[in-house]
Amino acid sequence: MSRVVLGIDLGTTNSLAAVYREGKPTVVADPKTGSRVCPSVLQTAEDGRLVVGEEAKAARVERARDTLYSFKRFMGRGAADVEAQSKDVSYAVFAGADGVPRMRLGARAVSAPEASSLVLKELKRRAEAALGVPVEHAVVTVPAYFDDAARQATRDAATLAGLEALRIINEPTAACVAYGLGKKEDGVFAVYDFGGGTFDVSVLKVTDGVYRVLSTAGDVRLGGDDVDDALAKVFLREAAVRGEVSPRLFEAARTEAERVKTALSAAESATARVVVPEHGVRYERVVRRAELEALAGPFVDRTIKLVRRALKDADVSAADVSAVVLVGGSTRMPIVRRAVEKEFGKPGRLDLDPDEVVALGAA
Numbered sequence: 001m002s003r004v005v006l007g008i009d010l011g012t013t014n015s016l017a018a019v020y021r022e023g024k025p026t027v028v029a030d031p032k033t034g035s036r037v038c039p040s041v042l043q044t045a046e047d048g049r050l051v052v053g054e055e056a057k058a059a060r061v062e063r064a065r066d067t068l069y070s071f072k073r074f075m076g077r078g079a080a081d082v083e084a085q086s087k088d089v090s091y092a093v094f095a096g097a098d099g100v101p102r103m104r105l106g107a108r109a110v111s112a113p114e115a116s117s118l119v120l121k122e123l124k125r126r127a128e129a130a131l132g133v134p135v136e137h138a139v140v141t142v143p144a145y146f147d148d149a150a151r152q153a154t155r156d157a158a159t160l161a162g163l164e165a166l167r168i169i170n171e172p173t174a175a176c177v178a179y180g181l182g183k184k185e186d187g188v189f190a191v192y193d194f195g196g197g198t199f200d201v202s203v204l205k206v207t208d209g210v211y212r213v214l215s216t217a218g219d220v221r222l223g224g225d226d227v228d229d230a231l232a233k234v235f236l237r238e239a240a241v242r243g244e245v246s247p248r249l250f251e252a253a254r255t256e257a258e259r260v261k262t263a264l265s266a267a268e269s270a271t272a273r274v275v276v277p278e279h280g281v282r283y284e285r286v287v288r289r290a291e292l293e294a295l296a297g298p299f300v301d302r303t304i305k306l307v308r309r310a311l312k313d314a315d316v317s318a319a320d321v322s323a324v325v326l327v328g329g330s331t332r333m334p335i336v337r338r339a340v341e342k343e344f345g346k347p348g349r350l351d352l353d354p355d356e357v358v359a360l361g362a363a
């Protein structure tokens with residue numbers, strides 16, 4: 001029997017696995033729920049049980065102090081980075097005796113590789129249930145800007161999850177592989193990856209089937225979450241919340257903002273409702289896509305500035321780029337697609353699902 005190798009996109013916001021079968025890669029869905037994506041969220045429940053994925057994301061508001069997210073940003077980091085990085089998150093981060101950052105998860109303190117391994121374990125479990133065979137090998141993707149320490153941390157996370165990482169490959173390379181770019185002819189390609197908490201763009205050159213990242217530019221504090229925050233602030237302002245905005249109220253507004261934002265990628269308008277009785281908040285209004293785009297515009301502009309920097313660093317012009325691949329959930333926003341097309345003079349490729357393309361390429 002041939003061995004099964006999972007292709008894993010271990011994301012800051014969401015993770016997923018794909019497998020190569022019968023001549024093509026396919027995303028592995030959780031047989032229980034049918035979901036293809038696993039939120040990279042960990043939580044300890046009231047009874048101390050560990051919860052991973054959708055359930056943890058859903059209870060993120062109520063269990064804010066027992067929930068870990070965005071821990072990918074601590075991969076390969078030392079104690080010296082803890083202070084700067086922990087400002088963005090609501091859970092406790094502290095330096096361990098070994099100089100490795102630890103995060104509070106219920107009664108335990110976990111390192112970033114340990115936290116990531118719990119997500120990988122969940123993906124392994126789902127894959128084994130879906131495929132009906134044990135899975136022990138994986139190809140795991142990392143951002144092109146990950147340094148050696150962060151790559152090693154990713155390898156360690158796989159080992160802790162009971163997966164041997166056969167390869168650690170760059171996310172933009174996986175995205176190009178998924179599209180078969182450079183398979184038949186050499187070329188220069190750009191990968192524009194706009195996720196939940198991070199943005200990066202890479203320029204790749206493929207010569208005789210060998211992929212080389214010429215340049216990469218990005219911002220680890222720029223993503224779809226920023227758009228959610230901006231819209232949530234509008235809701236809270238209009239709801240005329242008196243007194244301080246509690247974390248719970250802000251999370252409720254944010255959750256609704258993300259839902260409305262997502263709906264507005266397909267529809268011209270959507271209705272937002274934020275109801276938090278204990279704060280006397282009962283808010284409802286219709287949001288038009290144009291309003292969302294006015295809020296998202298400045299963030300999209302920042303991604304385009306980074307695109308220009310990456311092209312400059314690679315010493316290529318937009319016209320030299322033969323294809324642009326769109327990766328990440330935030331590229332579903334029409335304003336992003338328009339901006340990319342304008343900058344490159346050609347539309348971004350999106351025949352494959354932007355949420356799945358990295359895992360498919362890894363597989």
Ligand code: ADP
Pocket residue numbers: 011012013014015194195196197198223224225258261262263265327328329330331332333354355
């Ligand atoms: P990461 O690579 O950081 O794990 P993802 O690529 O999964 O992140 O992207 C997650 C982001 O994509 C979130 O901000 C989410 O709100 C956003 N997103 C997902 N679907 C849509 C959509 N249909 N329209 C706009 N944004 C979306």
Ligand code: MG
Pocket residue numbers: 011012193195328358
């Ligand atoms: Mg991603």
